[in-house]
Amino acid sequence: MHEQYALSAETLARLEDYLDSEDNENGLNFCGTHGFLCAITVGPQIATAAWLDALFEEQVPQEWIVDLCAWQKSIHALLYHQETLHLPCELVVGVEDNDLTDWCIGFMEGMFSNEDAWYAKDEDTVIELTLPMVTISDLIEDAELDKLRKNRQLLQQFAREIPEVLTQLYLFYNAPNTP
Numbered sequence: 130m131h132e133q134y135a136l137s138a139e140t141l142a143r144l145e146d147y148l149d150s151e152d153n154e155n156g157l158n159f160c161g162t163h164g165f166l167c168a169i170t171v172g173p174q175i176a177t178a179a180w181l182d183a184l185f186e187e188q189v190p191q192e193w194i195v196d197l198c199a200w201q202k203s204i205h206a207l208l209y210h211q212e213t214l215h216l217p218c219e220l221v222v223g224v225e226d227n228d229l230t231d232w233c234i235g236f237m238e239g240m241f242s243n244e245d246a247w248y249a250k251d252e253d254t255v256i257e258l259t260l261p262m263v264t265i266s267d268l269i270e271d272a273e274l275d276k277l278r279k280n281r282q283l284l285q286q287f288a289r290e291i292p293e294v295l296t297q298l299y300l301f302y303n304a305p306n307t308p
Contacts (some may be wrong), residue, residue, distance in 0.1 A: 140196055145159040147171040147190075148162050151250075155186040155188040155189065156184055156185045157184065159237030160229075160231040161232060163186065163204075163232060164232035164233060164236035165242075166200055166201045167235075168237070168238070169206045169239045170244075171302060171303075172240060172243060172246070172302055173246035175242060175243040178253075178283040180239070181197065183238065183239075184238075204247055208296065208299040213292055214292055215292070217232070218231070220292075222284040233266035234266045236262045237263065237269075240262075250302070258297055260287070261291055262291050264278060264287055265287060
């Protein structure tokens with residue numbers, strides 16, 4: 130990892146304890162927060178204050194702002210340096226809600242925080258690339274998505290594709306345009 134952006138294991142563990150605790154009334158859990166941070170990192174730029182407000186329903190815990198920003202920057206550094214981003218959960222679709230579902234919900238919440246900008250560049254490409262997260266999150270009710278959700282093998286394939294999709298989204302929004 131690129132040390133200037135890395136959170137110590139101790140800090141990340143404390144952050145995980147907080148995010149997964151009842152003290153975190155207004156935010157996503159640890160996996161959901163990672164998904165959210167991935168979305169705001171790979172997608173169109175959004176102001177830090179705006180994403181923090183969206184992440185915690187405008188009840189931002191001041192003591193965690195620096196660590197959350199460092200975590201987001203560490204995600205950005207990995208993607209910028211073309212390293213594979215590893216999710217803090219298994220890439221397995223469970224019968225019930227699981228950590229991957231929470232991660233996908235967080236990702237979708239990150240998209241929703243800046244939705245117009247996400248679809249402004251090329252809506253069809255964004256829809257295609259985000260299909261794994263949209264489907265696994267189960268946040269969008271749609272007959273076609275429901276058909277996809279019934280196919281466990283396809284859902285599992287979607288889950289395995291997420292790290293590569295994150296790289297593709299990052300390049301889609303952040304790579305310089307070439308003539």
